[in-house]
Amino acid sequence: MATTNIKRATSASRLVNYAEKRAVQKDGHNLQIDYAKTEFKQVREIFGNSGSTQAYASRLAFSPDEFNPLNEKDQIKVLEIAKTYTSSNNFYY
Numbered sequence: 001m002a003t004t005n006i007k008r009a010t011s012a013s014r015l016v017n018y019a020e021k022r023a024v025q026k027d028g029h030n031l032q033i034d035y036a037k038t039e040f041k042q043v044r045e046i047f048g049n050s051g052s053t054q055a056y057a058s059r060l061a062f063s064p065d066e067f068n069p070l071n072e073k074d075q076i077k078v079l080e081i082a083k084t085y086t087s088s089n090n091f092y093y
Contacts, residue, residue: 001063001066002060002061002062002066002081003060003061004058004059004060004061004085005058005059005061006056006057006058006059007056007057007059008053008055008056008057009053009054009055009056009057010052010053010054011054011055012037012040012041012044012054012055013037013040013041015054015055015057016036016037016040019057024069024075025075025076025078025079027079027083029083029086029087040054040055058085058086060078060081060082060085062078
């Protein structure tokens with residue numbers, strides 16, 4: 001059974017750095033992953049976000065019994081599940 005976790009990030013740039021180091025499969029939802037930091041900064045500037053929350057991090061975790069983290073097909077399947085999850089939920093706070 002999958003578990004989820006959403007937490008606030010005070011630095012979108014650090015959040016992207018953290019994710020980039022650990023991700024084995026990468027994709028973005030409504031952004032280009034190679035330019036994620038720049039796009040986050042542009043959105044903050046457009047909407048005047050100078051507050052302490054720059055982004056939210058959403059994490060999905062699965063049991064190794066459900067998906068093998070070393071299997072590329074399972075990695076791609078989990079990425080597709082994550083994309084479906086994020087596109088079907090409203091993450092505006």
